Amino acid sequence: MACKNCNAVSSRRQLSSRGETTRFVRRLRGLVEDGRLVEFPSFTDLEDIEDDAGFPDVIECAFGCPDCGSEYVFKASSHHRRPPEWLPTRRRR
Numbered sequence: 001m002a003c004k005n006c007n008a009v010s011s012r013r014q015l016s017s018r019g020e021t022t023r024f025v026r027r028l029r030g031l032v033e034d035g036r037l038v039e040f041p042s043f044t045d046l047e048d049i050e051d052d053a054g055f056p057d058v059i060e061c062a063f064g065c066p067d068c069g070s071e072y073v074f075k076a077s078s079h080h081r082r083p084p085e086w087l088p089t090r091r092r093r
């Protein structure tokens with residue numbers, strides 16, 4: 001059964017545009033503020049990513065769902081031609 005808490009972000013996705021990335025990051029911030037995701041100490045702090053002013057060259061930000069224990073990572077690198085990605089790294093119990 002899907003976890004009601006993190007179901008909305010439980011699938012892998014690639015963010016194909018800057019606007020999409022910005023919207024997704026805002027959504028992540030909302031989920032963290034609501035306590036639906038917990039931000040883990042990571043290479044990048046979520047608060048450093050926000051807004052159009054400029055993202056860090058390399059982003060790697062890890063999250064966990066406090067409800068089911070699933071873990072996720074958001075990563076991007078301007079040095080590679082790959083779009084920013086959101087991916088599950090550990091499935092729920």
Ligand SMILES: [Zn+2]
Binds near residue numbers: 003004007068069
């Ligand atoms: Zn969950």
